[in-house]
Amino acid sequence: MTTTSRDPGDGAADLTLLHEAAKLLGQSATPELAITGTLRLMSQMLGLNRGRVLLPGPDDQAVLQIRYSYGLTPEEGKRGHYRADEGITGRVMRTGQLAVIQNIEEEPDYLFRAVDRTTLPEGVVAYIAVPIMDGSMPLGVLACHRLRMRPRPIQADLVILQILSTIIAQILRINSLIDERTRLLKDENQELKETLQKSQTNHGILGESPAIRDALRQVMRVADTSVSVLLTGESGTGKERFSHLLHLNGARRDQPFLAINCAAIPEQLLESELFGHERGAFTGATATKQGKIEMAHGGTLFLDEIGDLNLELQSKLLRVLESQVIQHVGGVKDIPVDVRIITATHQNLQEAVNQGRFRLDLFYRLNVFPIHLPPLREREGDTRLLARHFLLGANREYARYTRFGQGVMERLESYHWPGNIRQLENVVKRAVLVAQQGEIRIEDIETILHQESAVSGHPEANRAVPATARHSPSPSSAPAQGSGHPQPNGPSRPYQWVREDEAAMLQEALKRTGGNKTQAAAVLGMTPRQFRYRLDKLGLHDD
Ligand SMILES: Nc1ncnc2c1ncn2[C@@H]1O[C@H](COP(=O)(O)OP(=O)(O)OP(=O)(O)O)[C@@H](O)[C@H]1O
Structure with a gap:
């Protein structure tokens, strides 16, 4: 080890040392390299030997331990730990005041714990310890030995040591920020892995709430x-996801699944879509075509929004269920089919039956085993799980690494999600796209939810609903939602991606036709049914 004595007031050497230390700070990949490099410079350029940095121990914060050193053996390093009431080092940490011990042999508080006196050079040895401060809080202690009989004034060394302790504080702060960030990322990564694993069971259906577990059990x-x-x-x-799950867990899993x-x-196309058609059955039917029921032969057909099927098609569907045959549109031949039909609705079918819009016999046929899927706001804990899952998916899709900032998860959990899981997925995807510097901030979420409320038209869509008020009265007594009107006690109107300008367009058409929906639909080139469907999705009913 070189100990080079300097002339008093050798400011150029001090500057060189500080310059080198600053370079180390910029270039070193780890705090270990930067700090031990600085301790080496202290020794080689100023003769401040056996430099060490003591920090609270990882297991016991009350005990200072030598974390970095230069010129100490590993055993000496290991021996150097001090409680706050022990020795000079403990005192510096406790008081935040530097200590200069001119002669360690004459100082009763000097413990000789790390370095034995016999291993030190002959002559008077001084010990200097300066606190490493984070604002007004000591983070640790920088200390070293110094041969007393040197021409350079101790005052000059003290100034340099205080500057170096500031540099070391900076290194430690940056390092602890990096550590914290790395720990967060690791935790998050672990959570994402777990979410992924969970999503792999049940064919991608996520959820651990009692409500969703119950639905899965029934499936x-x-x-x-x-x-x-x-x-x-x-x-x-x-609903569609669950219908697929039913298919994949049944004997038909290797056969087609169609939805x-x-x-x-449009109504006039639906019959041919379902039953197929013969060539020439109608204008544009240039070839015979199979319908979805026939295509799903051997497998499963999922009929979503079954409540929207007109009475004529309801009769035809009933025939399929009763006799397992179909006829193409324009055909006379009975075609045998073996199809499992799973249906879904967001409407109250019982009510539709009472109003004569849905056949009672078909209702009984379809409703043998109803399974109610609870709204997201009733799935305690699932929003978190799903949000992480969608974040992972969006990061993959858009090649980003984005994470949720502080408070975002809580905001997502308090929101009442009129559009349920589909809406949550959309919000997370959009948030990933707008996020700056890899972080989704609560403000980003607020903006998106605000836009969502404008789009979905729900008057309360942007209001955080307290957890206690989030549950709608009784899912079992109200298995499906009604007409789609906003409900005073809870959001229930169906949610779908619809453009805001579409709402304006529908309203404008209604205005022009004096509120006549059939005419308004014709103005826009839609069937009355398509028009009503959109009104329904946008919550624009006036009746
Ligand atoms: N438990 C779940 N875990 C993961 N993703 C889900 C879950 N439930 C639904 N999703 C996803 O949410 C979106 C909406 O689901 P799905 O289309 O099945 O709903 P739906 O009830 O059929 O909607 P609609 O009545 O509007 O047709 C889909 O992207 C689906 O993959």
Whole structure:
């Protein structure tokens, strides 16, 4: 070890040392390299030997331990730990005041714990310890030995040591920020892995709430049977997902699964979509075409929004269920089919039956085993799980690494999600796209939720609902939602991605036709049914 004595007032050497220390700070990949490098410079350039940095121990914060050193053996390093009431080091940490011991042999508080006197050079040895401060709080202690009989004034060394302790404080602060960030990322990564694992069971259906577990149990009970299942629940609660789960857990799993949304297809096309058609059956039917029922032969057909099927098609569907045959539109031949039909609705089908809009016999046929999917706001704890899952998916899709900032998860959990899981997925995806510097801030979420409320038209969509007020009265007594009107006691209107300008367009058409929906639909080139469907989705009913 070189100990070079300097002339008193050798300011150029001090500057060189500070310059080198600053370079170390910028270049070192780890705090270990930067701090031990600084301690080495102290020794080589100023003769401040056996430099050490003591910090509270990782296991016991009340005990200071030598964490970095230069010129100490590993055993000496290990021996150097001090409680706050022990020795000079403990005192510096306790008081935040530097200590200069001119002669360690004459100081009763000097413990000789790390370094034995016999290993030190002959002559008078001084000990200097300066606190490493974070504002007014001592973070640790920087200390070293110094041969007393040197031309350079001790005052000059003290100044340098105080500057170096500031640099070391900076290194430690940066390092602790990095550590904290790394720990968060590790935790998050672990959570994401767990979420991914959970999503792999149940074919991607996530949820651990009692409500969703109950629904899953019911699915498993009937998956391997041919019983008719009617899935009820608000829009976006996963009815289609669950129908697929039923299919995948049954004997038909290797056969086709097809889904059709009865409300989304224009009425005149729906029959041909379901039953197929013969060539020439209608204008544009240039070839014979199979319908979805026939295509799903051997497998499962999922009929979403079954409540929107007109009475004529309801009769035809009933015939399929009773006799397992279909006829193409324009055909006369009975075609045998073996299809499991699973249906879903967000409407109250019982009410539709009472109003004469839905056949009672078909209702009985379909409703053999109803499974109600609870709205997201009733799935305690699932929002968190799903939000993480969608974050992972969006990060993958958009090649980002984005995380939720402080308070975001709580905000997502307090929101009442009129559009349920589909809406949550959309919000998380959008948040990933708008996030700056890899963090989704609570403000980003507020903006998106605000836009959501404008789009979904729900008057309360942007209001945080207290946990106690979030549950709607009784899911079992109200298995499906009604007409789609906003409910005073809880959001229940179906949610779908619809553009805001579409609402304006519908309203404008209604205005022009004096509120006549059939005419308004014609103005926009839609069927009255399509028009009503959109009004319904946008919550624009005036009756
Ligand atoms: N438990 C779940 N775990 C993960 N993703 C889910 C879950 N439930 C639903 N989803 C996802 O949410 C979205 C909406 O689900 P789905 O289409 O099945 O709802 P729905 O009730 O059929 O909606 P609608 O009535 O509007 O047709 C889909 O992207 C689906 O994959």
